[in-house]
Amino acid sequence: MQLELRHLRVICAIADAGSLSKAAIAVGVSQPALTAQLQRVEGAFGGQLFRRGRLGITPTPFGQFVLTRARSILLTVDELLSGVRADDDQSDVARIGGYVTPMLSGLLSRLFAVPGVSITVHTEYSPRLLLDLLASRRLDAATLVDYPGNELPPVPSVGMRLVATExxxxxxxxxxxxxxxxxxxxxxxxxxxxxxxxxxxxxxxxxxxxxxxxxxxxxxxxxxxxxxxxxxxxxxxxxxxxxxxxxxxxxxxxxxxxxxxxxxxLRHLVAWRRDGPLARRAEELTAFAAQAHREAIAERPHYAAWLARQHGTAPA
Missing domain, CATH: 3.40.190.10 (Periplasmic binding protein-like II)
Structure with a gap:
């Protein structure tokens, strides 16, 4: 048997319902059909996923292991299939992404304080992935890093501004x-x-x-x-x-x-979708990011001391 996404949804439905009869109603099949499907799924995984008892059906330790990964897979697939929001540019929620840095934290704290601006946050390790999420309209703005000589490629639909080189x-x-x-x-x-x-x-x-x-x-x-x-x-x-x-x-x-x-x-950058809801705030985003970066420097004595020794010779 070849596992499919629908099989993962079935075992998640069984776990959520706590009984085969309730799960059968939820997925729209008969209980015998669901039981037979579960047996085939367990055979494909090579182990028992659920333990049946007087109080219903509960995951085995192996079943919990499988469920954790199944839910993660389904969440990722659903996110990919959801595509771009139909009301993308009219939404009152801005989607901010970034690699975790003090600059991102400071930018977010400033955006949260702006009246009328609601945001969601999505972090990733890869700046290239964040740029791709901007280009595919899954983010509205992001903080990015790259390296002199290995700069991120320009993307026509994405505006980008250098905040600092350090x-x-x-x-x-x-x-x-x-x-x-x-x-x-x-x-x-x-x-x-x-x-x-x-x-x-x-x-x-x-x-x-x-x-x-x-x-x-x-x-x-x-x-x-x-x-x-x-x-x-x-x-x-x-x-x-x-x-x-x-x-x-x-x-x-x-x-x-x-x-x-x-x-x-390395270089710190702010990027935004040119046709997105934050495009008109590009200058403000850049200013917020620059303020956050300066704030982080002031709180790091080793960095402030290095800057003092450079006498303004660091590249811009």
Whole structure:
């Protein structure tokens, strides 16, 4: 038997109803037909999904495992099939996307405070995916990042504005031999293990590997992850160093240090659909994002100190 989306919907309906008879009514089939279908689905999965008892039907541990993933699949498929809203530009809800950064957080807090503006938030790791969601009319605006030399491609239907260009710093344990340095030479990290987040579709982490090659080494990367909490845990434990945004906050057991010579840079951008409900607020969006970015810098002593040393020489 080949599993189909309708089979996933059936097992979700059974779990929601708590009984085969109620589920049969919900999906519009007879109870014997639903029972036979469930048996075929369980055969395809190779295990029992539900346990039948006096109080009804409940998922087995394996069934709960399958249900969690089935619901996620169905949610994603339903989102894809929903397409663009019919009342897209007339909606009073603006769909904001972005990669999680202090700039995004600050922009959102400012938008939430604007009278008459309601927003929903959608975060993604990949800036390229966020740009595609804008182009396909599934987002109205987004904060993005890219890297000099690996800029996001222009999309005719999407407006884009540069907010800031900033260096990439390094996150290391406070017990690292170089933790007390004002800035760290990339070459001096050649002997460290690294934790680097996976490809984001616009040049990361390729730019990191290129910078390391120019510094004379290939980084040893036994860890790859996007979860910031886990990255910080590895770094704080002295198990790895990690490239990071300059606005990353230090904390217990962790320090953020600039890289000498600034071999790595990233750009923060704001983008919006030219025919979307936020197009007329493009200047305001950019101003909000710039304010949020300046606010984040002011709250990061390591970044503010780096800026003071540059005497205004950072690229615009």
């Amino acid at each position: 260096p990439v710093f390094v996150l290391m344990s406070s017990g690292h031999p170089l933790a007390d340095e004002q800035e760290v030479r990339l070459a001096d990290l050649a002997g460290d293990d690294w934790v680097i987040s996976p490809p984001d579709g616009v040049g990361w982490p390729e730019c990191v590997y290129s910078a390391c090659q120019e510094a004379g080494f290939t980084p040893r990367v036994p860890h790859s992850m996007t979860e910031q909490t886990m990255i910080r845990q590895l770094v704080a434990g002295g198990h790895a160093v990690s490239p990071c945004q300059a606005t990353v906050q230090d904390g217990p057991g962790i320090v953020v240090r600039p890289l000498a010579g600034n071999p790595l840079w």
